[in-house]
Amino acid sequence: MFQSFLSQIIELATPLNLGVLVGSTFIGIVFGVLPGLTATLAVALLSTLTFGLNVELALMAIIAVYVGAIYAPSHSSILLGIPGSAAGAATAIDGYPLAKKGLGGQAIATSTIASVIGTIFGLLALVAVSPLLVSLALNVTSVEFFLIALFGVLICGSLTSPDLPIKGWIAGVIGLLIAAIGIEPILGYQRFTFGNPALAGGIEIVPVILGGFALPQIFRVLRNEHLKESVVTRIGNLMPNWRALWQAKFGVLRSGFLGVGIGAIPGVGEDIAAWASYDVARKFDRDPDSFGTGNINGVINPETANNAAIGGSIIPVLTLGVPGSPAAAVLLGALNIHGIRPGPMLPHEFPNFIPQVAAMLFWSSLSILVLGLAMARLSVQVLRLPSSVLMPIVAFLAVVGSYSLGLNMFNIYMMFLFGVGVYLMEELGYPVTPVVIGLILGSMADVSLRRGLLAANGSLEPFYTRPIALILIALIVISLSFQSKFIRKVLSGFAKDKAA
Amino acid sequence: MLPHRARRKMDIVVSFAMICFGIVVLIAASQMPWAPRSASGAVQWYLSPGLYPATLGFFLVVFSSFVLWNAVREVGIGDIGTMFRGWMRNLPTNHPVHRVVIAMLLVGLYIFVGIGLAEFWIVSAVFLFVFIALFWFPEPGMKLAHRVPISLAISVLIPLAVAFVFETYFYVPMP
Incomplete structure (x- = not known):
């Protein structure tokens, strides 16, 4: 795998590929810099632009925009104190005080190096872990695939819900239900189509993603239009703080592992990786009280983790067909559009695919190194662009993107209705990510459940006799139990008793 | 996101609607074919197109019932109308x-x-x-x-x- 990865690095280095890479990284950085435009949205919008391209070029563009958009929120976090998206939120706590001290350029350069290291960490994990996961996944039957889908939706719901975890589960169930619309694949029965032929083929993923991530964001940004007051315009010297980077080498390593691990959990993503890494870095730091006042470790650690999470979130996409983050969910949708079905059979159908994706991550990391530093001063100008001008453009692109997939107006109507629905649900504390993950995994869950039961003549025995199924059921039960106040109270009681 | 108390009040309305929706899904799923037969004539209920939506409808009812119970326990159902009228009064500003x-x-x-x-x-x-x-x-x-x-x-x-x-x-x- 590693040898194939190295040869892919060379094979991908054609002028056209590198041109697309640079252009897409640029778009990703612009999206990441602007508050309100997320990596998921950038990947979703660019996916619609890549329908006409060949798979290699399309994937290069999507990966580059993904990496660029996860890295660039650090620019707005440092210069504005407001992250471009949730992935850069932790960086703002120490990045902005550094910029106010005149060290904005140094903070951006250091965060760029940390992001490059994080991305490379993630791609190395992708190359190393994927073969193991694929060989494990080849022993996975329909029963386990159903449980993986269920686990993915429930854990994503638990971890992304801003209110009660159970609201995240409800959101996931709604996503799974939306996936049930249309002609079901086993008996060809039309479910929930109400005689509408536009629903017979099921709900397209791209309009739902564009509606779910673009429109609510537009409404929220326009509602809270008060962000442009305090952009730091003098960024100073653009040299990384090499000494701090060297001193933080173990922290970087730890953040890389954290990023990959959290990224691989279905639907959780880069923002939680960054927060977890920031929190752990503060706990391990010699001077934890300096966090929040401009400690460079508060920039290095979350930036390493959020970019490492990219590789982590791609691992389950390629090996199991389960997305590790919302942006990875869009990536999975884009792969399906291009006729690639990720899963355990992927390395057999396309032996070079995983090394190729890793090589694309490598080139993207170099691209953010060069463009990220070159665009640091441009970011100051980009951050001055008014949201009230950018948001209608995003709405227009979402309309074009929704239409261009199936060339029908129904997708645009779906996008709008879904966007308004998601905005209202998010106001009530129901997250959107489990809905999207549910929609993507719904078909797999449905077919796997029925095939699993068919193989056992309707018996539930495989659910509790197969070791992998048992492990998955245990994981589901444990993760659900931890949401219970009673269980948490019992556990904290035990911990207190032990401490006493 | 809405403030905590207003969110809990809305939870009562929304989770009730979700329970109703879950019941509608269960009814719709029950009307789908539940007795597809194999070549030997054996009934294969587990291949029914209604199995998956019925499972999800059940989960939706159970989870939403918990949200409803939690919201009622936290804030009660007393002043939902008053809160809504207050929100409407403040709407012009x-x-x-x-x-x-x-x-x-x-x-x-x-x-x-x-x-x-x-x-x-x-x-x-x-x-x-x-x-x-x-x-x-x-x-x-x-x-x-x-x-x-x-x-x-x-x-x-x-x-x-x-x-x-x-x-x-x-x-x-x-x-």
Whole structure:
């Protein structure tokens, strides 16, 4: 795998590929810099632009925009104190005080190096872990695939819900239900189509993603239009703080592992990786009280983790067909559009695919190194662009993107209705990510459940006799139990008793 | 997100609606074929197209019941009407809500009324200009005399450029 990865690095280095890479990284950085435009949205919008391209070029563009958009929120976090998206939120706590001290350029350069290291960490994990996961996944039957889908939706719901975890589960169930619309694949029965032929083929993923991530964001940004007051315009010297980077080498390593691990959990993503890494870095730091006042470790650690999470979130996409983050969910949708079905059979159908994706991550990391530093001063100008001008453009692109997939107006109507629905649900504390993950995994869950039961003549025995199924059921039960106040109270009681 | 207490009050309404929705899903699933037969004539209930939605409908009812129970326990059902009337009374001065409603209406009008009325790029240019004018012109800063030509240029050039790229290079026609 590693040898194939190295040869892919060379094979991908054609002028056209590198041109697309640079252009897409640029778009990703612009999206990441602007508050309100997320990596998921950038990947979703660019996916619609890549329908006409060949798979290699399309994937290069999507990966580059993904990496660029996860890295660039650090620019707005440092210069504005407001992250471009949730992935850069932790960086703002120490990045902005550094910029106010005149060290904005140094903070951006250091965060760029940390992001490059994080991305490379993630791609190395992708190359190393994927073969193991694929060989494990080849022993996975329909029963386990159903449980993986269920686990993915429930854990994503638990971890992304801003209110009660159970609201995240409800959101996931709604996503799974939306996936049930249309002609079901086993008996060809039309479910929930109400005689509408536009629903017979099921709900397209791209309009739902564009509606779910673009429109609510537009409404929220326009509602809270008060962000442009305090952009730091003098960024100073653009040299990384090499000494701090060297001193933080173990922290970087730890953040890389954290990023990959959290990224691989279905639907959780880069923002939680960054927060977890920031929190752990503060706990391990010699001077934890300096966090929040401009400690460079508060920039290095979350930036390493959020970019490492990219590789982590791609691992389950390629090996199991389960997305590790919302942006990875869009990536999975884009792969399906291009006729690639990720899963355990992927390395057999396309032996070079995983090394190729890793090589694309490598080139993207170099691209953010060069463009990220070159665009640091441009970011100051980009951050001055008014949201009230950018948001209608995003709405227009979402309309074009929704239409261009199936060339029908129904997708645009779906996008709008879904966007308004998601905005209202998010106001009530129901997250959107489990809905999207549910929609993507719904078909797999449905077919796997029925095939699993068919193989056992309707018996539930495989659910509790197969070791992998048992492990998955245990994981589901444990993760659900931890949401219970009673269980948490019992556990904290035990911990207190032990401490006493 | 809504403040905690208002959110819990809304949870009562929304989770009740979700329970009703879950029951509708269960009823719809029960009306799907539940007795597909194998070649030997044996009933294979587990292949029914209703199994999956019925399972999800069941989960939806159970989870929503928990949210309802939690909300009722935390805030009670007493003053939902009072809270709603208070929100309605404050609506005329609630500018954030105005901005969201205007944005929703503009996008809705563009999608449901505008597209198809004229050439796509013309409708899109009008949409962009009206949107920018409503939200950007009242903001402090640059003079209006500068904002108008900038907005016009953006509104016309972006739809034209996007339509050109999609139609020429990706062979994707515009709506």
